[in-house]
Amino acid sequence: xxxxxxxxxxxxxxxxxxxxxxxxxxxxxxxxxxxxxxxxxxxxxxxxxxxxxxxxxxxxxxxxxxxxxxxxxxxxxxxxxxxxxxxxxxxxxxxxxxxxxxxxxxxxxxxxxxx
Amino acid sequence: xxxxxxxxxxxxxxxxxxxxxxxxxxxxxxxxxxxxxxxxxxxxxxxxxxxxxxxxxxxxxxxxxxxxxxxxxxxxxxxxxxxxxxxxxxxxxxxxxxxxxxxxxxxxxx
Numbered sequence: 001x002x003x004x005x006x007x008x009x010x011x012x013x014x015x016x017x018x019x020x021x022x023x024x025x026x027x028x029x030x031x032x033x034x035x036x037x038x039x040x041x042x043x044x045x046x047x048x049x050x051x052x053x054x055x056x057x058x059x060x061x062x063x064x065x066x067x068x069x070x071x072x073x074x075x076x077x078x079x080x081x082x083x084x085x086x087x088x089x090x091x092x093x094x095x096x097x098x099x100x101x102x103x104x105x106x107x108x109x110x111x112x113x114x115x
Numbered sequence: 116x117x118x119x120x121x122x123x124x125x126x127x128x129x130x131x132x133x134x135x136x137x138x139x140x141x142x143x144x145x146x147x148x149x150x151x152x153x154x155x156x157x158x159x160x161x162x163x164x165x166x167x168x169x170x171x172x173x174x175x176x177x178x179x180x181x182x183x184x185x186x187x188x189x190x191x192x193x194x195x196x197x198x199x200x201x202x203x204x205x206x207x208x209x210x211x212x213x214x215x216x217x218x219x220x221x222x223x224x225x
Contacts, residue, residue, distance in 0.1 A: 033212065042117075043157070043202065043215040056212065091156060100209045101145040101164065106156035 002026045004107035006092050012113045018080040021110045023092030024073055032075045033104065034067055035091040043091075049075065050097060082114045116140050118205045120216035127193045127223050135188040135219045137203030146179050146186035147204040147213055150197075157202060160188075193223045 005024045034046040047057035047067040093104040118139045149157040163179035204213030
């Protein structure tokens, strides 16, 4: 049963600290997304990659957030320095893009609390 | 542009029907529907493509009206397991990431 995995599942940190979230997409999927979910804003796209190349990161605050795919089995999202307003659930999702629309498979999420 | 979902929330008794709507201000290539249970990740339900193709999932079906730039999700004979938040995601070209609506919270009670 192929699944997207994310670590850590929960993270509590103090303002100013660095946070790194990791995602392992489903093997064979070529597209990876990072989303942030809050009650106020809902599901927001932060960044996405296709074949490991970043296609769009316009949803991310560039001064503090960075997203990378060092290899096909790992995507990372870093926040440095973290702020209380970054508190949210961060989801990674993957899918197989072959032209046209396709379904996304979401990981369980990382619940981040910045105090 | 974020699609608009209505209603924001709905409460049903088991066996009742519901309709959730999703409207966009832009022309759409496809509409996607996801369900998220409390504390869990969103789960894919279905994709609707241009041409009005309707696809079903168990007792959940949906429609897509390209001219009106709208999609509707139909839940018939609701079950307790249908409770959750339903999101529509819109795709304007077939090669762009989805933009999700704010969700419709559905509660099914016995």
